[in-house]
Amino acid sequence: GLERICRGLMSAQGARGWRRLVDATSYSLAGFRACFENEEAFRQEIFGLLLFIPLGLWLGQNGLERALLVGVLLMIPLTELFNSAIEAVVDRFGGDQHELSGRAKDIGSAAVFLAIAMAAVVWLLVLTG
Numbered sequence: 661g662l663e664r665i666c667r668g669l670m671s672a673q674g675a676r677g678w679r680r681l682v683d684a685t686s687y688s689l690a691g692f693r694a695c696f697e698n699e700e701a702f703r704q705e706i707f708g709l710l711l712f713i714p715l716g717l718w719l720g721q722n723g724l725e726r727a728l729l730v731g732v733l734l735m736i737p738l739t740e741l742f743n744s745a746i747e748a749v750v751d752r753f754g755g756d757q758h759e760l761s762g763r764a765k766d767i768g769s770a771a772v773f774l775a776i777a778m779a780a781v782v783w784l785l786v787l788t789g
Contacts, residue, residue: 691741699744701772705737716783725786732782739775743768 675683695702716729746768754761 695741695744699740702737702740702744705740709733709737719787728782728786732779735775736772736779739772743772 696706712733713730716733717726720726720729746764750761750764
C-alpha cells in the first residue's frame with residue numbers, strides 16, 4: 661500500500677535514466693491500484709470517466725472543446741488522488757479524533773467537490789455556448 665509506495669519513491673531517488681522512469685511508472689500504477697481498491701469515490705469517478713470521456717469527445721465541436729470537456733473530467737480523479745493521499749496520512753498518524761485531522765479531511769473533500777463543480781460549469785458553458 662502506501663508504505664510500499666513511499667519506500668519505492670525513496671529508492672527511486674537514486675535511480676537514473678530509464679530505470680528511474682520505469683520505477684516511477686511502477687509506483688504510480690501502484691498508487692492508482694491502491695486508490696481504486698480502497699476508495700469507493702475513486703472507483704465511481706473512474707467509471708464516470710468511462711462514460712463521459714467518449715461523450716465529451718463526441719460532443720466537442722473542435723479540438724479545444726474536446727480538450728476542455730475531457731481535461732476538466734480528468735481533474736476529478738486527480739483531485740481524488742490527492743484527497744485520498746491526505747486521508748491516508750491523517751489516518752496513519754492520527755488515530756485519535758483531532759480538529760486538525762478533521763479539517764485536513766474536510767479540505768480535501770472540498771477540493772474534490774470544487775473539481776466536480778468546475779467540470780459541471782465547463783460542460784454547461786461549452787455545450788450551451
